[in-house]
Amino acid sequence: MAEPEAAANGAAEGGGPLFRRLCIIGLGLIGSSIARVAKERGDIAGTLVACDTGPGVAARVAELGIADVVETDAAKAVLDCDGVILCVPVGGFAQLMAEIAPHLSPGTVLTDTGSTKGSVLRDLLPLLPEGVHLVPGHPMAGTEYSGPDAGFATLFEGRYVILTPPPGTDPGAVERVTELWRSSGAMLETMDATTHDKVVAIVSHLPHLIAFTICSTADDLAQETQEQVLKFAASGFRDFTRIAASDVNMWRDIFLNNRPALLEMLARFSEDAQALGRAVRWGQADFIEDRIHRGQKVRRSLIALNQA
């Protein structure tokens, strides 16, 4: 394993750019933001290759001038690269990996930005060539916009990026991915994929599921009530719709690729909601007060952590 390790560490130690030739696959909000950071800084990629098969995306990326080379063939795009970042919705990982795996060079650092990490290990590890280093990652950043025009170089500043390298991953490879995100202004955390999936299920996936649901529930009300819901939305409903304007493909894939953790959190939440509903029905004031107190407690904890 001496040679791949040396390769994984090489560029970072040599004083040159972090990656000699870096390929970003998927130039949506996240991928095009990484491209912009790399172009602006200059010390991340010697040559920056962008690959996207979406209609018109490659042409737009060329127009925007945020990559040195633009490709629509992933197998060709990854050739001779020492860094590859997958930024497509997680539902596309298995097929994409089947396309690129035979063309990855030994020593290449392979990372991604998918929102579910168990599914990424499931889809990538079986096809991972000997000597290629997989360091899965998840930048906790986003806006309600998508596509190559939506990206911007400061998207990751002050945001968390969670890395979930499987046990035994080459430390040099982890360090290079860490350095990539540090250069983007992000804060790094490392955890195992299962913990990651459970945490994002409660902090992100379940809130999105609830947001989509309450919009649908409101949308099913009689026309007159619907209009009043929109008119009086500021009373609380509005806060729940803020995250409902999200990319359809990305969120469909997230839900389908974090099934066990999301369904477990939905089950826990549903039990808790039913218990509170039951307390309302039977007039159990103490139970209701306890729930409100716990809401206040969690909110205060967030304020204390400057996360509010």
Add this chain to the structure above:
Amino acid sequence: MAEPEAAANGAAEGGGPLFRRLCIIGLGLIGSSIARVAKERGDIAGTLVACDTGPGVAARVAELGIADVVETDAAKAVLDCDGVILCVPVGGFAQLMAEIAPHLSPGTVLTDTGSTKGSVLRDLLPLLPEGVHLVPGHPMAGTEYSGPDAGFATLFEGRYVILTPPPGTDPGAVERVTELWRSSGAMLETMDATTHDKVVAIVSHLPHLIAFTICSTADDLAQETQEQVLKFAASGFRDFTRIAASDVNMWRDIFLNNRPALLEMLARFSEDAQALGRAVRWGQADFIEDRIHRGQKVRRSLIALNQA
């Protein structure tokens, strides 16, 4: 009915203040904000009486100088008033009405700021003296703070106030309450109590129930996961906690006094959440996409209405 009608219209038409002697009962966030508006403007109340039985509240109101007369006995406070506003949590309405009803003068306009309106009619109408005009109201305004120090004169500016006068209510009385809120900068809507309770159940009460619940669900997770929930809250969870820091007594009373509408909306929402959970479990991509599309649609409607 000629005399009470004349009284209900009198002050408004005479060029003097809207109410000769106005009593506010309950000097929390809402009540103390109304008091501040009345003191600042001068044309709302000839004499402003404030009444609160909470420990130290009356003394604090006197210190703040936001009323002309401060009382702790509601029966005494309403004597000789031509306007009375109940601003206590809705759970206290029945008992408060029993105390004040014998002391209300014919022609008095009685209004309130309770968040549930069916319960207000249920608790006030049976005790309403002949010639006293009941015009229930609900200002859709608030902050996460409570108490007499939390109020401010601009709280109602640009916010909706919903009036739910029962059929046959004296139009002059409705006009005076309307004028009170217009003077506070609010926008007026009128609807029946049942419609009001259904609308606020979906736009406000259900979102609060969900917010309290998801905080409890997160609070029940293992300690390590809890810390990570707080750390990564920006991914969506945070938006749900924003409304969880709410006054305990007020929200307990709201839940207990809007039972049928809240439980119906919770049931609809729960069915919809389970349906989406089922689609996740069985990999029904079309169903999931449809729900995300509907979330986007509702969000776009809010943006179009400048309510986002």
